[in-house]
Amino acid sequence: xxxxxxxxxxxxxAEIRKLRRDPTELFSRAVQPxxxxxxxxxxxxKVRGIPTGDISYLxxxxxxxxxxxxxxxxxxxxxxxxxxRDLGIVHKLLVxxxxxxxxxxxKALAAGSRGLVQAIVVYLVALGLHIGIRxxxxxxxxxxxxVFLGSCIFSTFSLVxxxxxxxxxxxxxxGQVLTMPLFFASNAIYPIxxxxxxxxxxxxxxxxxxxxxxxxxxxxxxxxxxxxQTTSFGxxxxxxxxxxVTASKLYPGLVR
Amino acid sequence: MTKADPTCSIEIRxxxxxxxxxxxxxxxxxxxxxxxxxxxxxxxxxxxxxxxKILTTLLDATSGFATVxxxxxxxxxxxxxxxxxxxxxxxxxxxxxTATENLMLSAGLYGLRGTERSARIHEALVFSxxxxxxxxxxxxxxxxxxxxLEIAQATMHRPEVxxxxxxxxxxxxxxxxxxxxxxxxxxxxTGMTILIxxxxxxEADYLCEYLAILHQGRLAVVGRPADLKAAIGSKATLSxxxxxxxxxxxxxxxxxxxxxEARGTAQRLG
Numbered sequence: 001x002x003x004x005x006x007x008x009x010x011x012x013x014a015e016i017r018k019l020r021r022d023p024t025e026l027f028s029r030a031v032q033p034x035x036x037x038x039x040x041x042x043x044x045x046k047v048r049g050i051p052t053g054d055i056s057y058l059x060x061x062x063x064x065x066x067x068x069x070x071x072x073x074x075x076x077x078x079x080x081x082x083x084x085r086d087l088g089i090v091h092k093l094l095v096x097x098x099x100x101x102x103x104x105x106x107k108a109l110a111a112g113s114r115g116l117v118q119a120i121v122v123y124l125v126a127l128g129l130h131i132g133i134r135x136x137x138x139x140x141x142x143x144x145x146x147v148f149l150g151s152c153i154f155s156t157f158s159l160v161x162x163x164x165x166x167x168x169x170x171x172x173x174x175g176q177v178l179t180m181p182l183f184f185a186s187n188a189i190y191p192i193x194x195x196x197x198x199x200x201x202x203x204x205x206x207x208x209x210x211x212x213x214x215x216x217x218x219x220x221x222x223x224x225x226x227x228x229q230t231t232s233f234g235x236x237x238x239x240x241x242x243x244x245v246t247a248s249k250l251y252p253g254l255v256r
Numbered sequence: 257m258t259k260a261d262p263t264c265s266i267e268i269r270x271x272x273x274x275x276x277x278x279x280x281x282x283x284x285x286x287x288x289x290x291x292x293x294x295x296x297x298x299x300x301x302x303x304x305x306x307x308x309k310i311l312t313t314l315l316d317a318t319s320g321f322a323t324v325x326x327x328x329x330x331x332x333x334x335x336x337x338x339x340x341x342x343x344x345x346x347x348x349x350x351x352x353x354t355a356t357e358n359l360m361l362s363a364g365l366y367g368l369r370g371t372e373r374s375a376r377i378h379e380a381l382v383f384s385x386x387x388x389x390x391x392x393x394x395x396x397x398x399x400x401x402x403x404x405l406e407i408a409q410a411t412m413h414r415p416e417v418x419x420x421x422x423x424x425x426x427x428x429x430x431x432x433x434x435x436x437x438x439x440x441x442x443x444x445x446t447g448m449t450i451l452i453x454x455x456x457x458x459e460a461d462y463l464c465e466y467l468a469i470l471h472q473g474r475l476a477v478v479g480r481p482a483d484l485k486a487a488i489g490s491k492a493t494l495s496x497x498x499x500x501x502x503x504x505x506x507x508x509x510x511x512x513x514x515x516x517e518a519r520g521t522a523q524r525l526g
Contacts (some may be wrong), residue, residue, distance in 0.1 A: 010363070011365075018352040087347060
């Protein structure tokens with residue numbers, strides 16, 4: 001068990017060091033949520049075409065844009081894994097006695113940390129746009145946990161895709177194909193109640209829906225989400241464990 | 257399961273690997289004694305990299321068996337991994353990290369902690385001659401420095417067997433010589449068994465106590481370099497031995513991926 005912890009920490013530490021050293025990516029990733037909130041969100045707030053209950057449309061979509069920012073960043077994590085395979089780094093990791101799950105978990109935790117930085121960016125933009133964010137400590141801890149878990153889910157999902165497709169070219173195609181449907185088949189920018197039946201079904205099995213709901217509940221609504229926090233976090237944790245197990249099985253196949 | 261021979265570091269029996277219709281290894285038999293530098297030669301596509309991948313537990317064999325440091329690679333992969341070091345052909349040191357950080361990563365993966373970890377990292381930096389550059393990013397290093405770091409990384413947990421897949425590919429003669437010296441120093445100081453694949457006959461002649469030449473997935477010949485040369489003729493070179501046993505022809509150039517990897521590594525070492 002100790003060895004598992006050391007290996008996970010070693011991988012996560014190395015990844016976080018690399019991230020800290022190259023903050024340009026964090027800034028470039030920040031552009032998209034800023035545009036969605038400052039341009040799309042402000043315009044659609046004026047239209048008042050989407051019923052969002054007692055809150056403004058901008059308040060409604062801010063958690064969705066944070067979730068989108070996490071999804072769009074994490075879903076391309078697999079490209080880095082394929083690049084590491086081409087450099088021989090994956091080979092080197094796989095010949096160590098470290099558990100495959102520890103190697104995958106270490107990478108997921110690093111992606112989780114990256115998500116937290118994105119959350120700070122979205123909070124700063126939200127502050128500038130006077131979005132009604134709840135600033136109490138528990139709400140912020142809950143948002144941090146959801147962001148962390150969401151980043152772990154989508155980065156590990158990305159790793160699974162990388163292990164299946166194995167080449168950068170195929171991965172880019174699949175990544176593009178997956179991100180927009182995941183985003184639009186969720187409650188990120190409109191309520192599920194507005195969706196047709198078939199889309200509701202997809203939204204129901206889409207983990208992004210539970211991430212958005214957990215974020216919206218903690219950031220804005222304060223206990224009035226569509227699902228309880230236990231349900232949202234429980235489903236997200238289950239999805240992450242399933243992806244972690246799958247990725248741990250598939251990861252060694254990347255070098256074959 | 258067949259019992260491992262206690263007098264050898266690596267034992268391979270009827271090892272076979274097929275990829276769809278291609279037979280990469282065809283009933284390979286090979287015994288590698290303790291504490292020697294053993295060279296695995298062969299034209300591209302002869303099965304060298306496949307053999308190394310199976311021995312380092314990266315790939316499963318289709319049939320046959322192999323033991324490394326006394327453990328079956330198929331049934332005891334984690335025990336094998338504890339006892340081996342591996343330097344892949346590609347540049348596996350992370351260019352976005354410093355030498356110290358690369359070594360910290362390896363230390364963590366081998367469960368080294370506390371004062372032992374610090375001591376091993378220091379030892380590895382001294383061994384690789386990178387003490388003064390230890391906090392610089394690896395992407396700023398020369399090819400020879402990166403290779404020395406990778407060897408230090410692969411040996412910081414003191415493995416019994418070290419695998420090196422074309423370790424000097426793309427290096428200039430001076431860098432190549434420093435890598436050779438480090439390997440000889442390592443073998444002399446630790447008694448480690450070193451298995452090396454190479455296309456460089458000078459390297460094979462300089463470093464290896466035993467050589468095996470693979471051809472089309474089979475063992476063509478094995479022996480001491482001097483004996484292999486003598487068997488061909490009094491003035492024979494290792495290149496003559498290679499040509500005589502591999503029967504290499506121009507059309508057999510290995511897989512596209514192997515060639516791409518080799519060229520990519522050479523280009524990065526540039």
